[in-house]
Amino acid sequence: MKKLTYLLLLLIGFSATAQEKKWTLKESVDYALQNNISVKQSILDQQIAEQDLKSAKGNFLPTVSGSASQNWNFGSFIDQNGSRISVDSRGNGFGLSTGVTLFNGFRNTNLQKQAELGIESSKVQLDILKNNISLNVVNAYLNILFNREAVKQAEEQVIISQKSLDQVQELVDAGARARADLLVSKSQLASDNERLVNAENNVVLSLLNLSQLLQVPAQGFDIENVDIDLTEAVLVYNNSNEILSYALDNRPEIKGAQLGIDNAELNYQIARSAYYPTLSFGAGASTSYQHLQGQDDVLPIIIGLDSNTGLPIIENQKNGFLEQVENNLGYNVGFSLSIPIFNGFRTDASVKRAEITKERVVLALEQEKQTLTSNVEQAFADAKASLTQYEASKISLESQELAFQNEQDKFDLGVSTSFQLEQVRNRLINAQSSFLNAKYNYVFKTKVLDFYLDKPITE
Template sequence: MTKNSMIKNNIIVVAVLALVSFSGNAQEKNWSLKESVDYALENNISIKQTLLDKEIAEQDLKSAKGNFLPTLNGNASQNWNFGSFIDQNGSRISVDSRGNGFSLNTGVTLFNGFRNTNLHKQAELGVQASQIQLDILQNNISLNVVNAYLNILFNKEALKLAEEQIVISQKSLDQIQNLVDAGARARADLLVSKSQLAADNERLVNAQNSVDLSLLSLAQLLQITAEGFDIEEINIDLTNAVLTYKSSGEIISYAVVNRPEIKIAELNIENAELNYQIARGAYYPTLSFGGGASTSYQHLQGQDDVIQIITGIDATTGEPIIVSQKNDFIDQIENNLGYNVGFSLSIPIFNGFKTDANVKRAQISKERIALDLDAQKQTLSANIEQAFADAKASLIQYEASKISLESQELAFQNEQEKYDLGVSTSFELEQVRNRVINAQSSFLNAKYNYVFKTKVLDFYLDKPITE
């Protein structure tokens, strides 16, 4: 192998190793809560679709603005005539011909019952509504990501507890094995310890599965692969856990004014009112102004483009003197050019009660949508009251589970001392330890339940939920 070949191969090996190292580092990246939420908001397919809906609404607004502008249209035609027909000079001739027509027309609506004005206002509401719909979707996705993230943290803590219990159980089994071998303990104690270790191993497997499934759930929510996906560890300190809000009333007072769900309902009422006004606009006449210019060209097949012109009267015969004059395409276009302007007024008189029915439907719809706002406020208030009650209950549960855990741990220490003195059996000791394990699980569940419930309250107050 030549020196150059060796250098080339070394370069390739280094490049491959660098790529593998980069891939490994990419997989080992631990996502923070803020990164997870930001990524979801930037890449979620539903959000991208809603952004496109907003762009459509902006184009609808552009179209509504265009209703106030005059239209301008150009037309061109090519035609052939065979047999008898009326030419452009109004004479009937029996010669085959071909011709062209050109026109330019403009028009503008001066008044149509304010429909264009109301359509423009409606399009502006459409843009606002699409933005609010986007806000609602982003809020819901953020809350879902936070919930999934906290679930992973909960499962990881549960996994740590399960691992710690394995260490304790193994240590206890080794001690009892030595005591049994020395004849200081009955073999039954050894069976109890082995049974406890087996139960702890099963608990460990279940805890690991819960971590894996919760990581998969968040990865799917972020719409990324779950392979190598993990999150940052967060130390949640609830030493001085207190409920920030004294009552649900202060949250409701803010939410029924500022929450996007209420704003969209209010926009729907405005939109319904505009629909009503648009329907009523059909009662009014429509006034338009228009103008145009047109010209034409005609050629008789087999003949030159000429026109017969009377230049005078023959003094001898008294007959008109007619001469042929060139009348080609340019000449005809210039000579046949004409203009027109005018107003058009359309007055609705009777259309089979269609306008009456449309107005009535719009009025009923307006009343129905007004009720939707009240329903939305009631639903929001009920949800907040429930969320506040859940947060209060979760705090009480957290404090109770904390006290219970401390009590169970003291009970276990006492039982361990009795066991060491030989006045308690290993079965009784493991029973107490299982109660400690259950208390730890309840405490963890209460801890993360309280954290999420407080995040929900922050959510209704539009406060950051990633902090």
């Protein structure tokens, strides 16, 4: 009973620890990269590419095969000695053969190069997938932090509204304020409570979104709060040229498109190999065994002539399975040359298709470069605009805070109404919301620039 109680307490402790776990940004990204199904599939694609390379290398090795047969003959047939026999029989055949392609227009060489490119391409595709997943996780993580700050702001406004309502209630009870001011304060408190509920729902939904990205249970899922300090909000680069130059040289999307060109060139060479002759070398060994039904396995051999009759003297020698297999053993070796002459223009069509494909993938590379250029320039413009927006919203927030404090002082002195005070406070709330949006928008936009520069986006 004590052991059972101890085990239950231990399990409860593990459960509590699991629920209290708060994911850091780095843990979230690392977990997604290790456990995402698409990533696992891409890793399997890479393993398939490695097997393709193994198969391509095997084209250079000789093939070896063995054969065995069992057959029955009924009626007349030609035996191993070339004689016609009208007896039922059964027999076996055994063979071993090998062959190797000596030349086939460099097809095997190009197939191996293509398989090696396949491995590189699968690695590049995995890098692209990991980059996209990382960026999505970072965006989802920042969205949670943004919504949590929105909750804090909403909670502060509810507290302010409640204090304002209590203050107005006292003034109304004392006859110093009209009852209409009380209604305005109650309306504002209800509006702030609604804003708080919506903000809390947004936190729940953003946590659910991140847990789904990580493919972990949403129950008990939580992240570690991060204090984002933007005391020095500046852009490191004055323009997008340096970012673009690095991206064009290093981004996996460009490398993938370049590998596509190399692969298309190899496809073209493989198609052209059909114009060349194929030279092969082969060798083999074979033997057989035959048994006449109802007869012993013997072989009549002439050992001399009878001195009286002059007829041959015949002696039956044992000719069983082992003897026949040994005696019938034969070998062969030779070369085979196949020269293509005409195949209905199929080779010409294959070569032309490969040539057209080469042109298409060259255009695909140019398109990829244009897309990357557009994305980088857009990302830089967005980051620059987000910094301007952040600075402007910060100034606006400071102004609205001063305006609200001034209006609060006037209200306390009785020279301002509740309606006027709430109007100013609503402008302050909007300024706070704009500042919060601008802050996280700037953080994410700078992360996008780091993304194109292959810098860590989890820091």
